[in-house]
Amino acid sequence: MDNPERERKNFWQRIHLDLPLLTALLCLMGLGVAVIYSAGGGDTGLIIRQLTRLGLAIVVMLVVAQIPPAFYQRWAVPLFALGCGMLVAVLLFGHVGKGAQRWLDIGVTKFQPSEIMKLAVPIMLAWFISRKPLPPTFRDVFIGFVLVLTPTLLIAKQPDLGTSLLIASSGIFVLFLAGLSWKIIGGMVLAFSAFLPIMWFFIMHAYQKQRVLTFLDPQQDKLGSGYHIIQSQIAIGSGGVSGKGWLNGTQSQLEFLPERHTDFIFAVFAEEFGLFGILFLLALYLYIVGRGMVIAMRAQEAFTRLLAGSIMLTFFVYVFVNIGMVSGLLPVVGVPLPLVSYGGTSMLTLMAGFGIVMAISTHRRLLHNNR
Amino acid sequence: MWVKRRVAIRDHAAEANLFTRRASIALVGVLFLLFLLLYKAYKLQVEQFSDFQTQADGNRIKVQAVAPNRGLISDRNGKLLAVNKPVYNLDIIAEEVDDMDVLIEEIGQLINLEERHIKRFRRDLRGTSRFNPVTLKTRLSEQEAAVISVHQHKFPGVIIDAVLKRNYPYQETLTHAVGYVAKINPKDKAKLEAEEKTANYKATKDIGKLGLERYYEELLHGQVGYRRVEVNNRGRVIRELEMEEPIPGENLILHLDLELQQMAQQLLEGHRGSIVVLDAQSNGIFTLYSNPSYDANLFVHGISSKNYRALLNSKDKPLINRATQGRYAPASTVKPHIALLGLDEQLVTAETRMRDPGFYQIKGIDHKYRDWKKYGHGWVDVYKAIEESCDTYFYDLALRLGIDKISEKMNRFGFGEQTGIDIFEETGAVMPSQGWKRARWRQPWYAGDTISIGIGQGYWTATPLQIALSTSVLANRGQFFEPKLLAAMQHPNGEIERVPEQDRPPLVLKDDSHWQTIIDAMDNTLNKENGTAYKAFKDAKYRAAGKTGTAQIISIAQDAEYDADAIDERFRDNALFVAFAPIEKPEIVVAVIMENVGGGSSNAAPVARKLMDHYFDHKKPSAFHQADMEYKLANNKDIEIEGLLTSQVTAD
Incomplete structure (x- = not known):
């Protein structure tokens, strides 16, 4: 032709x-x-x-x-569900290495399900947000945040602060690039600053706090x-x-x-x-x-x-x-x-x-x- | 699901524009953050440069781990069986050398350097930082080390590194008991990590792999030390600022008697077999020898694969510890135990007599179970049955006892169970029962199986140590101490601490007098003219009791490939013999097993006689309270390496 x-x-x-x-x-x-x-x-x-x-x-x-990108579009939901399932499995019966529970032993080899989520989360979010015309509605943004926070918290609990940070940002970037309204962004920043003390006192592990203190001095x-x-x-x-x-x-x-x-x-x-x-x-x-x-x-x-x-x-x-x-x-x-x-x-x-x-x-x- | 309520009309161009706007904002953010990083780098590298440069130059204090000296192992008389010997390596730090070729040539004039040393050195050099030492030659002789040390000022960058390596002065005599150490491998590392001992092994290169060295690794190793050192701008240690001394491992003092052990070795020379000698009072192990053996030192410096294959493939199986891993039919050495059981179950009395026509038949079955004596022993009671080792008597008795009763009681003598010896290389061998046969062979137990058990053959196997132990339990009338090699420990402060015996529940008979009956029969075996070991123990200066044994062959080499030439020899009988002395208050128990040499009375009994003679001729009081011995061990604790710079293994 x-x-x-x-x-x-x-x-x-x-x-x-x-x-x-x-x-x-x-x-x-x-x-x-x-x-x-x-x-x-x-x-x-x-x-x-x-x-x-x-x-x-x-x-x-x-x-x-x-692999054509349409493939990921089709498999976004199963991939995401599988990843979340494995994260739960890690928390329940994961292998403890270096004081953190990140590894899943699948007989042949050990691997970190959180690695899969590094790609599964943006794929899922991109699929979810792009289903409807952009910019996303408030409702979709809310659901989007839930989708991001679920794996983030599961990984933060392992505890793996670095990876949960990366995964959270990969999801938030999708929302931002999709045209997340500036009002919501402003609101989020405020909410986050309010959340910081709660994190310090109730969520962070002693060694994580120590790292922050060490960083400061x-x-x-x-x-x-x-x-x-x-x-x-x-x-x-x-x-x-x-x-x-x-x-x-x-x-x-x-x-x-x-x-x-x-x-x-x-x-x-x-x-x-x-x-x-x-x-x-x-x-x-x-x-x-x-x-x-x-x-x-x-x-x-x-x-x-x-x-x-x-x-x-x-x-x-x-x-x-x-x-x-x-x-x-x-x-x-x-x-x-x-x-x-x-x-x-x-x-x-x-x-x-x-x-x-x-x-x-x-x-x-x-x-x-x-x- | 989110059902589309209305068909949204997508404005693709608008969406693309929106994305481009957002992406551009993001890129501005990226640029800003990159600028932030660059600004931080500028602050560090330009504004604070001189400050950090000074700090980097002053960065001179390093913390190094110092390996503890491994505890020594001595026999009961303070003779050292495992020591630490300095080994000298010649290392070179490339950074400090102007012309490597010239240097190597000059060194080559002082000591013998082979082409392969130089080749390996040059290869290693490429793979290591210029600041780190690379070994040119390992295991220098003391003279070579001295020559280099004298000329060291001429050779900047050359270091003589001295490390302590384990050494076994008696080579193959004690390998199966003492074992050896070898380099820590990835598997050991994983295990240390799992046990959270990595920090303590930071500077340690070798770890116990066999025998006592492995069993008592934790006692022998000691506690790692640290030193803070000042290094020059090339990383070399200039001086030590502070030292937290490592704590050396415990010195181990064994029950083992080197002279008896050496004698056992000589007596077994040319034969496959094993000798176990126990202190009858505590079951402390005087001798644990398995022949053939091999030099433990081979493994310390890494055994060559050629040597290792030779050991592994030898048809004499030197790597197997026959004393604790050899599964032998205990044969007639267990007849006293069976007889004791018969008396206690009231199936026979000391006076019960039976006629032995030379064979035994189960009622209604034609098969004849033969006695070793063709026309039989005539009228036989329990004494004669043991003295002359009559088979027929025990065929009958075993059948009447039944396998499960035998099995249960023989466990109490230690058969079919691990003895608790302080090395890991041990099998419990097999004390069969109906259940065992069903599980192992998926077959029911037949009466014929019980008949073989009566003379210590068939499915019944035992290690030489188990056989010695069961004799000790008998000699001590039911008292059961676990056999142990370790007698005492010497702490780093010089104090000696005895290790208490570990006992198991004693075997109690319904009627205590049966012990005496059986011991008398064993006494007769050695001291009455018709006894099977009468000749071997004629004119002994002490009174011993014992039992001979001759096993038809089911040797430990069952699974080995047979060499056509060797078949005849390997189907010959195994000779066994057990004895203890003095009868009234036993001090010593001996068990001898020699493979494929023929009958026990003519082969094994004379060997035991020589060992017992030696013991009673050279009897010494147990040595480890003596001040003399404390002095010996204390002096051996630190091995001085004179005139040399480094004296301990260190690692960062």
Whole structure:
């Protein structure tokens, strides 16, 4: 069919990838591996494990990108219900690791259902809100909040403050992007400020309160939890404008810095590459978020727009919370620096999210295309 | 469900615009937050730069964990069976070396360096931070360590690292009892984590894997210490600021007698088998030897897979602790126990006589159960039945007792149950019963099965330790102490604390005099001319009682593949012998099992005789209250490493 109006599909579109976004992600991963190499004291085993995980994450992204977004629309409710069910299961019979109950043992392997919710919540919300014309009615906004708060509270109870924060924001971003009225936003902010003292006295665990106190005054607990923040600020600060150079950060090489290759990897980066390095890293993150938002704006349907927008903004929350925490701007919350930190399940979820964004950018319906 | 009440008319363009507006607002927010991060970085890295730089340079205090010295293990006379020996490694910190090739060459002129050392060193170097030490050569001889130390000032970046490693001076003599330590593996780590002991093992490299080393890991390990050290700008320790000393583990003093153990080893040389010697007063274990054995030191430095395969695949199965894991038919050594049961159940009296034509038949069945003596023992009472080890007498008695009665009472002698010995490598073996056979073989129990039980064969299996223990219970007229290797502990302050015996409910007979009847019969076995062990114990300076045994072969190597050449030998009988002495107030119990050597009276009994002779010739008072021994152990507690920098295993 020689439809002249039809967009000519290039190679990248045919395999459903967005080249600019992919390039930026690979840059970030490469940077991450270099910093892990330095933070790990040249431990090649660590690098091999990280590369394996990155490879797996890229495969996950590739696979997810092949699935048309309409699929998620159809499966939004079952996926969400399943996720909530598993969260309840974790609370009832979950595996306790490191003092928190986050893992569900399904015989073969242990996994964290909260990871699934990182995608299930925005999918559910985007589906729910986009069913009717936007902006959403007050009633739908109310139901939307209930949908967000249910998994958030279940995860906060595990307790996993970092993840519940990320999941809450992913849902709230959908509502915001859908055109949540400013009055409600104002009301929410007021309500939240009122809620803070209640949280402090009735909900937060002692160790969470300790983190906040330590954040406010790290010097009061120099060898305990304040140690992390003090050492990490020394690392960042002593990096100066141009940094000490790769593999030469004394704070990290002499092992003063805790959690060097995981949550506090930004401090290693900042020590060795300085302010210029930070500038570059932040620019890279900005580019990724910006590119994602452009994809969202170009999407053809409300559902895909909201979903892509929420995924990208949540990604930015990761960046902000992690760097904010490491540099002493925010209290210590266990959130990794996305695609740079060593490890884990959260990277797979992030890359699956990018797979969805790429699917949104490449699975376009021809009907709407002839403008 | 939310039913659409009216068909909403969507204005797609308006919705897209709305989204674009909101997305733009969000992006402005993103930009603002990024700016905030950048501002914070600017404050830290530019405004407060010199402040933080000073702090980073002054960041010199590190806390290191210091491993405690592992407790020593000694025999009852203070002879050390497990010690800690310094092992020297030559490490290099790359950061401090100007020219690595020159350095390696210079070191090579002082000590012997092989190509493979250098190769491995260069490989490890690539995988480690330049600030961390990399090992060039492990296990330097003391002379090599001394040579390098003398020249150390010429070689910046070179360190002689001394660590304490476990050493077993008697190599294979005690492996099955003392066991060994080896490197902590991921499985051990997971276990330590589960038990929340990770902090205590922070600087520890090895952990008990077998025998006492494993059983008493917690006592032996001790408590981790810490030291705060000052490091230079390259991470090297310059001085120690503060030290919280580690607390060494408990020294263990065993019931074990090294000389008897060594003698057992010599006596079993060339045979598969096991010897157990117990202190009859407490069931403390004087000797626990299983042959063949292997050198425990092989495992401490990591056994090569070639050596390990050789041990694993050897048809003599050296890795099995025959004394506690070998399942042997106890054979005639349990005839006294069966006889005791018969007396107590009033099925026979000391005077009851029966005629033995050389075989036994169940009424109405043709099959003849043969006695070992072709034409029989003639008229037999309980004494003669034990002295001459008459089979027919016990076929009949067992059948009349019934398997469940036998099974129940034999449990009270320790058969079919773990003895409670303080090592984990132990089986309870099998004391069969009707229920057991149904569960294990899904078959009913036949009368013929009971007949074999009467002479300690058939489904009945026991470990040498169980056989020794049951003899001790008999010699002590029902008193039951669990056999233990550990006699006492020496605390880090030098104080010695005895470990109390652990008893189980004693076996009480309806008529106490039956004990004497059976003990007399066992006395005759060794001291009357018709006794099966008369020759072996002729002219002994002490009076012993005992019982011989000869088992048709169901050896522990049942599942092993048979080497055609070896078949003949491996179908020969197992020789067994148990004895205790002196009869009135027993001090020592001996059990000997030798695989595939033939009869018990001619093979096993002479071995027990030699052990008993040695014991009574060299009898010493139990040693662990003696001041002399306390001195010995205290001196062995700290092993000085003179002239060298590092003396303890440390980790961050």
